[in-house]
Amino acid sequence: MATRHTARPKVPRAVREPQMLDEALRVFAERGYHGASMADIAAGAGVTKPMVYAYFGSKDELYLHCIDHAAARLMAAFDIARDENETVEETMWRRILAYFRFVGDHRDEWLVVRGQAAATGGPFSERVAQARRRVVGLVVGQLEEAARPGTRRRDIEPLAEAIVGAGEALGDWWVEHPEESAEAMALREMNLIWMGLGGLLRGEYWTPPAVASSA
Amino acid sequence: MATRHTARPKVPRAVREPQMLDEALRVFAERGYHGASMADIAAGAGVTKPMVYAYFGSKDELYLHCIDHAAARLMAAFDIARDENETVEETMWRRILAYFRFVGDHRDEWLVVRGQAAATGGPFSERVAQARRRVVGLVVGQLEEAARPGTRRRDIEPLAEAIVGAGEALGDWWVEHPEESAEAMALREMNLIWMGLGGLLRGEYWTPPAVASSA
Amino acid sequence: MATRHTARPKVPRAVREPQMLDEALRVFAERGYHGASMADIAAGAGVTKPMVYAYFGSKDELYLHCIDHAAARLMAAFDIARDENETVEETMWRRILAYFRFVGDHRDEWLVVRGQAAATGGPFSERVAQARRRVVGLVVGQLEEAARPGTRRRDIEPLAEAIVGAGEALGDWWVEHPEESAEAMALREMNLIWMGLGGLLRGEYWTPPAVASSA
Amino acid sequence: MATRHTARPKVPRAVREPQMLDEALRVFAERGYHGASMADIAAGAGVTKPMVYAYFGSKDELYLHCIDHAAARLMAAFDIARDENETVEETMWRRILAYFRFVGDHRDEWLVVRGQAAATGGPFSERVAQARRRVVGLVVGQLEEAARPGTRRRDIEPLAEAIVGAGEALGDWWVEHPEESAEAMALREMNLIWMGLGGLLRGEYWTPPAVASSA
């Protein structure tokens, strides 16, 4: 008489793994690395802990997986190809817009790459930083393209960091004011970083070019 | 049952308590709420856990204490009175400078109020947010003062958030490039938010007024 | 980080849980709620603490479990159906006999429901009291049946309490004089409460009816 | 410059000690040995812990002190001299009355000697039992005096235990029905143990002799 467990779905790996990853992202985003427990993640994904271990090895590896996954997706959304006929300004606008759309649609993924996670310390601080650096890197690239020759990398990098930081803060604010649209948020960011307060306070606003970018 | 202790310093509370608070700030800043352990904090302060509990009650209370303490100090540094004859621009510059000086001199305190901590969730998310809001509030005040009449609060608030977010990101970057001066960092922030990229890319830089504020 | 365990029995829950409950009853009965430690209970049951928590949740829940379990068993033993042709006296005798048999056979369970446990205070005082009240309630029912009409509930209740209290005290005494039989103890109780000292001192003893109650 | 503590009352030992003892009795009665903490007792008595240790040595010693103290007082109240012209019945009535008066007036002291405390286990189980035995002993003495010659000690002792147990249960019931008078409670006990249910159910009540003993 073979021991009979309760019904075992036998769901294939290709289905189970994403389920777990999604749940992991959700929980890590919500509670941070230390606050998240493997039990919660497993339960949330509808499996038992050993399954999670079988698929991801350890909590650390799972977390790294989440970071990489989220970073890849964010990059895919953010890394919009530069159009030949486009000004830097226009490209930047389209990227910022894409960024906020991603934030709105995939908040968990965004949160994992966001600065918050870096506070965790430990072995992933570096990995999160690395993921975040890729985002910053894109901005750096754009700035380098547009900057006058001779501008030092040393000055461009922190500028890009500040721009991303402003975006993250806006993202946080957005979480608590969800009635705003991604466009409105992107416009806020673009206005601040392009026009600067000097201009804004004089009443000079930045407005998107006539032909709107489609969804 | 009888316990025999080794010689104990017997430092008065007025001295010990700040020691503990300092260590707590250090550890919380470094590892976050969940990552920090009371044992580590106690050991770092040169005492045993019961002492920490005797003075601060619980981990939560200690954390709240840290937040409030840090927020108060940051505000004290940041809340520079507006000079009558000063332009908004100048006041803002002095504040930003004060902000980065504080970041440089009291990194732990700054980190605890910084967005990172908000990710903890639980009963302090609110408290941290509240502390952070006070900082943002100051910026909002300044912006309101300078904005053209009719500007909606709704637009000013996220702007202030973005400005603070940019400062936080710069602070993070600074941590890994400690050879920079507070002045240089403040200048970077001021340039971005005041001139905007539009100006910067055209080669228009913001420079502080002639008479520098002394240390 | 990797932990290596030694060979573990892997006993199914249906077996382990009762083992734990038994041990918990034993320890709680012996040392009281405060005096009992989860570590002791776990060790006594041949497992580690986390198992106890996995099955019972918390010390409080475990204690409540013990109380309920013990109360249910005591009631099952004590709540003997009244025979139609029987006098109240006879029913009472059979119940008292059943009571002392239970005390003899399941001392731990009895002790947990016994007054001792009520002294614990906290959230279970009430639960223990409640369990005990069920026992008293049975006696009250019997007394009401037998009392002359018009007897006030107010007078019956304390009477029942006193009868149970006498039984508990006899149980305690029995613990230290284990050579006595359950029958002898029941006879003592029956004699005191049925005949009263007045009768006893005059040499009037109560004796059980001819046909002994079977096991 | 001598170190100056905050005002130190310098209360003489003769005053402080009873204060502490009272508070200890209160707390032990309320929470039991394990549930009581030295800090609570000290705070409740308005002194610091080292004072309690200076006066009583240790928690165990303090508890023993409480037991002895309470037992002595209970005995003093209960050990009423037998009047020459009095029947056993009358003496017993006066003692029971004295017992319940004591319970009403000094509940904490009573509770410490009551069976509850015996559950503590450990080194005082014996001491509490011993104190309680003195109470039972008095009853035994009375019973021996009144019993027909040849009655075995072996039968008298449990009888006395049961009588005391009934009294304790009535005391517990009284705690939750404080509107009852000591006389009413004593009458209940006397009726049960003297008349027995047999008599009571036939409507035969015991009533105190004409000349009531005054307070």
Add this chain to the structure above:
DNA sequence: AATGAATGAGGTTTCATTCAT
């Protein structure tokens, strides 16, 4: 006589992780 400072030990609880089935 009295206290503030301090601690070792132990209690409850949670968590990442593994093994046997």
Add this chain to the structure above:
DNA sequence: GATGAATGAAACCTCATTCAT
């Protein structure tokens, strides 16, 4: 592929107790 049973380690917190002043 999947799980129930199990555990070592460590976290938070409390308590009885002592020492220096």
